[in-house]
Amino acid sequence: xxxxxxxxxxxxxxxxxxxxxxxxxxxxxxxxxxxxxxxxxxxxxxxxxxxxxxxxxxxxxxxxxxxxxxxxxxxxxxxxxxxxxxxxxxxxxxxxxxxxxxxxxxxxxxxxxxxxxxxxxxxxxxxxxxxxxxx
Numbered sequence: 001x002x003x004x005x006x007x008x009x010x011x012x013x014x015x016x017x018x019x020x021x022x023x024x025x026x027x028x029x030x031x032x033x034x035x036x037x038x039x040x041x042x043x044x045x046x047x048x049x050x051x052x053x054x055x056x057x058x059x060x061x062x063x064x065x066x067x068x069x070x071x072x073x074x075x076x077x078x079x080x081x082x083x084x085x086x087x088x089x090x091x092x093x094x095x096x097x098x099x100x101x102x103x104x105x106x107x108x109x110x111x112x113x114x115x116x117x118x119x120x121x122x123x124x125x126x127x128x129x130x131x132x133x134x135x
Contacts, residue, residue, distance in 0.1 A: 092133050101118060
């Protein structure tokens with residue numbers, strides 16, 4: 001079984017490899033994910049659909065490079081705090097947008113992500129997509 005940190009880095013690696021279905025196999029069926037100040041997304045299927053809808057039309061490639069990470073035991077889960085540089089290579093413009101991001105993931109004893117919070121500035125990525133995507 002993966003350690004909690006390995007669960008999170010495997011999630012990133014699968015996203016980066018384009019294996020979005022495999023990435024979300026690492027989430028508990030009833031997981032929740034929150035992006036920035038947005039409302040939480042509840043359930044693995046809803047999370048996967050949201051991320052696929054956000055990533056597939058926008059990015060040709062994504063790379064997560066973990067800069068710093070911490071594992072903190074928090075009762076029934078282990079909280080993994082990962083600071084990463086996330087680089088988007090845009091599908092339509094080819095432009096490259098790196099940004100700093102922090103992900104806080106709670107991983108249960110079965111190695112499943114049960115809660116995740118993501119903070120990063122996707123403003124340049126969204127603006128590039130709006131400017132270059134076919135209408």
